Amino acid sequence: MKAARFDYIRPRTVQEVLDHLAEHGDEAKVIAGGQSLVPTMNVRLAAPAVLIDINHVEELSGIEADKGTLRIGALTRHAEIAASETVAAHAPLLSMAAPWIAHEAIRNRGTFGGSLATADPASEWPACATVLDATIHLVSARGTRQVAAGDFFQGVYETAIEPDELLTHVEIPAIGEGYRAGFSEFARRKGDYASVGVAVQGRVGASGAIGRLLKRGEGRLHDLRIAFFGVAARPMLATAAAAALEEQPLDESTLKAAQEALPTDFTPMEDLYMSSAAKAHLARVLLGRVMTTLYHGEGR
Amino acid sequence: MSEKPPLSVLDRPNSYIGRSVPRPNARRLLAGRGQYPTDMVLPRMVHVAFARSPFAHARIRSIDTEAARAAPGVVAVATGADIARLCKPWVGTLDHFAGMKSPPQYPLAMEKATWQGEPVVAVVAESRAEAEDALELLDIDYEELTPVTDPETALDPATPVIHEDLGDNLCFSSRVDAGDVDAAFADADLVVEEEFHFPRHTGVTLEPRVITADYDPSEERLTAYHGSQTPYQMQDVYARHLGLAEENVRVLCKDLGGAFGIKLHVHGEEMTTCALSMMLGRPVKWVADRLESFVSDIHARDHRVRARMAVTAEGRIVGFDVDDLTGVGPYSVFPRTSAVEGNQVIKLVGAPYAIEHYRAALKVVLQNKNVMSQYRAVGHPIAFAVTESLVDKAAAELDMDPVAIRRANYVPDDAYPYKTASGMAYEQLSLQQSLDRLVEFIDYEGLRREQAQLREKGVYRGIGLGTFVEITAPGAAFYGVGGARISAQDGCSMKLEPSGRVQLAISINELGQGTETIVAQVAATELGVSMEDIRVTTGDTGSTPYGGAAWASRAAAIGSEATVRAARALRENILEVAGAVLQEAPADLDIRDGQIVGRESGEERLSVAEVGRVGYFRPDTLPPDFHPQLSVVRHYAPQGLPFAFTNGIHASYVEVDVETGGVTLLKHWVVEDCGRVLNPKLVEEQARGGVAQGIGMALFEECLYSEEGQLTNASLADYLVPLSSELPDIHVTHVETPTQYSEIGAKGAGEAGTAASPGAIMNAVNDALRPLGARVSAMPMTPERILTALGRI
Structure with a gap:
């Protein structure tokens, strides 16, 4: 149960990530928390030639609320969402779902964007994103685009992300009065x-x-x-x-x-x-x- | 004049026996200083990985290894034929299982692969990753054959025969027939019957199977750092099958990350690894990864049991009639076979009850699935789930309380010695006393009241009881009489250090169950020194006496007896020296708290350290021709009956969500009687761990095979073991009925937790479902099965 050989790149900025993605295309795989990708690689169901580690791209992390919109960076850990008062105030559904995600060790490492991009049909975040009508922000060397959650999830482990694209953050309309x-x-x-x-x-x-x-x-x-x-x-x-x-x-x-x-x-x-x-x-x-x-x- | 010395270790002052002393090795393990075989690293060591058959049944047409041999880091590639030149095949039968059949099994598949996961080619490389890379370059041409995957049809003429030389797919069959079963059932007021299903599961040890084989051609010596419960058995197997002198084979296993019966069988991977080390003249290491464990560690269970029980209108159980069909692998596993579990099922059904009429039939059939053999509580959980489920069913039909029907039918506590209808001889059990203890321990009446109150609110809770009688600490009747070279005795050696401390080496080994603690307790008590003064060595065939090691709940019962004898001999020898120094009769002296004292006065005369100093460095001060004997070895073979039977009873309290089919375990209790309790905490830990595995069987674990013989849930993501969040509080209490056949009177305790918990949980679930007219008789009791039983889907 050893992964096949791969090259490892650790960029610091989104621009660097995009350059690498543009260069390697579908030979490359972005790794965030690695909670799904690493086991998949170890059993050799996935064998990317290049791993692009985004864990040090600081601009991809964080939770903010502004003008009725909750913004969650792709690299935000499940545990941060579970503990966030901002999330509880603006998207309580996420706070309710977070404790159901796997176990504490996995919640400490796994990321919001990673879970959405993996699109396991039995996982919690894709369903929440769909209910909340979240907007998923994708960026590539070609430009940026936004995809509604309802269009983003396409099948088992299949999403609208193109090989050269990076999921940067998600925007969620804040919960309204009486909801x-x-x-x-x-x-x-x-x-x-x-x-x-x-x-x-x-x-x-x-x-x-x-x-x-x-x-x-x-x-x-x-x-x-x-x-x-x-x-x-x-x-x-x-x-x-x-x-x-x-x-x-x-x-x-x-x-x-x-x-x-x-x-x-x-x-x-x-x-x-x-x-x-x-x-x-x-x-x-x-x-x-x-x-x-x-x-x-x-x-x- | 002095009194006679105390007759028994139990009379010693400052006894450690019966005390929950902490494990002396806990600090070492918690500090990360454990020496697990997986940690072993040797100079020039290389790693082996295996190509495994992707098919359940296939002819191997050709193997092209050329590209793999040329891959980076690859040292060697070996096929079945290559390894067969170094390692003789084995046959997993025992002579006392009349008519048993199994073909010769080779370390790697030869002409045919017979289960998905069978090792076919070994690739050795500088690293495990390189070996795995090279596996992808092998070109193995398979011709798929029809797999045999349904035990029910394994013997049909239309079903292919897995091994043509055997004539059919029957591995073993056996019958027990006592009394007049037909008449008993004809006369019975009530017959309850059921078909039960217990699927395959596997042991899932935290540390996987592992070996580092180091062959030194200059001395023709093989040293195997092998994660094994039975180092001496493996020493014998390696010597015989690899053509080595027995004394040139050394098997070591200091710490072990869980065994549960998985690590005492002969598997092809370890044999291949040893052969490769001989081939290459360098150390070769193999560590099973989790995917390999699922398809190559022995599986267990897989029984379809049809059983019926005859009862009088007054609730008197009269007889049992049992039919057990079990599907094993394509080979019976060497050297303990794949028939012991079924053989125990047909002996143990009904075991707690005084019945005269008993019939049971067993068929063990070969399958194109992973091999099967003994795993914790072999046969017991099946036998007692069947028994106790039928008892509860009869109680419900007769409107009797489950406690009452058991009390009325147990072999009474004053009826011993007792021989069961199936032929088992009990020295002394405490079934009634244990039941009485349980009723009080769980506040049975209070629980029943709570259950009734909640039921009015639509909450479905159930209480289930599960009685067990357990085979422990076997003598040679288990394997030796069948021709297996598996020791039934064990040995303990002790050496006094000049410091006055003691080195103890024993053939019973440490699997995490606390052997090192128990032998130190016994040795310190008998010697009269502190436990801290005893240093214990286990798991090394090169430096410990020969023995059977740890299996079938024998470590405490047999190991403690070997230990007490060695300790007594050493104490006597120490007192001989002390007597010579003090010019007093040794019989007037004793050792207490590490000091030589006057037996009667208790007055301190000399330290044990001083005996060491004089004995080793100044023997010139001792009388002429006096040679201090400060090292001793003693062996112990179990005496009396073939097995030390233990007993006990579990209770399970569950809540069933009748909308989802989910089961919540609220509490679990165990009353166990393992004879003399050497260390209550260790016995309780054994019970709790065993219950956890029983919970796995009852609710979660199942090796799912497709019709094509593919194991479809072979990972820890898909094969469900209970996690801490699924476990209830498990309360344990003890009844002590020491065996009279040994000095200390301890019996086995390792399997009691697993033996009856599945049955107790099944009874609890069915108790909860009873008002809705639903009943489950297949494990694991999944939401799907419960919803089906409830008619909701």
Whole structure:
């Protein structure tokens, strides 16, 4: 279990990274936390000729909030996100999901951008990014571009990143007034990739500005975005389930309708330990649980 | 006149026996100064890596090694035929298993590869990475053959025969038949039955299998730094199969990162590594990486058991009828075979219960999957999951409490000696006492109340019991009588240093279970010195007495007896010298706290160090012809019955999420009776570690093979072992029923944790599911299986 030979480059600036990427193209691989890449190389499923280590590119790290937008640098570690008050205030969904990511040692090393770029279909960040409608910023020697999370994840370990591109940071619209987040996951062991997981954000309250001012008790659900992971090749937005809940209070019948809409949204793919039917069942159960917590305000 | 000297080590003053003294080697290990075989580095050492068969069953048409030989750093490339010229094949059968068949097995595959992962070609290079690079340049032409991967059809005429010379795929079959089973079942008021499935799993030692073989052609000596539980057995195997003189083979293993029965079998990689060292005249090292471990370390379990139990209306268990089918690898593993687990299953079902009618049939069939053999608690977890599950099922049908049905049916504590229907002889067990202790230990009534209250709130909790009887500390009946050259006895040598301290060397070795602690406790107690004065050496066939080492829960039971005898002999010899110095009768003297004292007065007369000084440097001051004997060696072979049976009972408390099928372990308890407890903390650690492995079996671990014979979860990302977050608090308490056949009375404790925990957890899960009419009888009890049982998917 030894990696094949490779050259190792440790640039200090984004510009240097881009120069190397331009030179080596798909012969090169960017390494950040290395939590997925290194094992893959050690079992020789990946054998890049060149490793470009971005751990010393300081401009890629950090969390900032400005004018309603949360900006998370690609090199930001999972543990930093888990501990960040800025993240908790602007994107509480990320704070809720962070403890579910693997184990402490991995969270200390693994990065936000690395997880998105790896695009494991059972990992947490891609689903969260999808729910939050995050914008993923890519840069190459050719220029910069922005890709919506919904378009970014394309398949199992497949994203919109071109071989010469670097994921620099992600922008997330800050959570609005009256919105709540919810997160739930089922895994065989704590810290494992999810068998099935779900991330949700939406507003609970009466509709319209007046309703919001009155803060009526009989809250209704609005602008719900629900994404499941571990069920398909990429995070799946459950639009039919969300539609079944839109403008509705959460009660037994609306929840049931949403659960029954799930097969319209996706048919889960099986994995080593779980059949499609079991995953479909778990998706229904998790939807019920996450919506119940979110609706009753325990989710924020 | 003085009194007679104390008869037993148990009567010694300042005894360490029964005390939870810390491990003397803990500081060394925590300081990173452990000497694990993986750490071994020798001058001129090269590394071997193996090309493995990608197919479960394939003919090897040709092997082109040219490009690999020319690769950077490569020192040698060897095929099966090359290694076969240096190493004789082995046959994994035992004479007392009548009719057992297995073909000769070579270190590397010869004409055919018979499992995915079987080593085929060895590449030796200056570094492991270079060896792995060169593996990619090998061109091996395989012709795929139909693999045999379903035990149920292994004997069908339509199924290919893996080894044509054997005639069929049957490795071994056996039957036990006692009493009149047919009549007992015909007359029974209730018959409960079930088909159980226990899949394959594997040991997952933290330190993988490893060897550094160093052959010195000038003396024809092989030194093997081998991660082995059984250095003496391997000394014998290397000598015989590599054509070396036994005394020229030395096997060393100081520290070992976990063994669990994985590291006492003969695997092709270690044999090949030794042969390569002989071929090259330089040290060759092999360390299994985790991917190799999954496809080459022995697997265990894989039993399909159909069992039924006959019961009277009053809840009296009358008989068992058991059918066990187990699929092993393409070869029975040498030298302990792949039949012992099944053989123990068909002896141990029903073992705690007083029954007359017992029938059990075993079939062991060959498969094109990784080889199978003994792993911690061999057969026990299967036998007791089957037994205890049927007992709970009967209790539920009769509306009896699980505690009550057990109390009514156990072999009573006053019924010993006792012989079971399957032929096992118990000296003395404490089944009833252990059950009573458990009921109190877990507050059984309180738990039942809590369970009932929570059930009203829709919370499904279950309580499961799992009784075990365990085979420990075997004598020669296990292997020796079958022709295997595996020692049933062990030896301990002791040397007084001039300083007054003691060097102790023993054939029982340290696997992390605390051997070095226990022998130091026993030696210090019997000698009358401090534990700090005892320096223990283990794991070196060149400097310790010959013995069986550590397997089948024998280290404490047998090692402590060898130790106490050596210590007594050394004490007597020290007192001889002291008596000569003091001109007193040695019988009037004793050693306490490192001082020679008057036996009756307790008055300090002389230090042990002074005896050392005089004995070694001033023997001229001693009487003529007095030769101080300050080194001794004593051996001990287990006495009395073939095995020292132990017993105990587990309880598991679980919560099942009936929506997700997830199981949360809330608590686990163990009441164990391993005879005399030498060190309660070490016994408890053994129980806890064993329970963790039992939890793995019950809920997580499973080697998943495809129909094509591909192991599809061969990494730690996909093969699930329980992690600390999955483990509940595990509480352990002791009942002590010492064996009368030895002086100290210790029996084995290494496997009790694994023996009954899977069954207890299975009973707890089924107890939780019972109100919903669901039942699980296949392990691991995955969410998928539980949801299916609940009819939710």
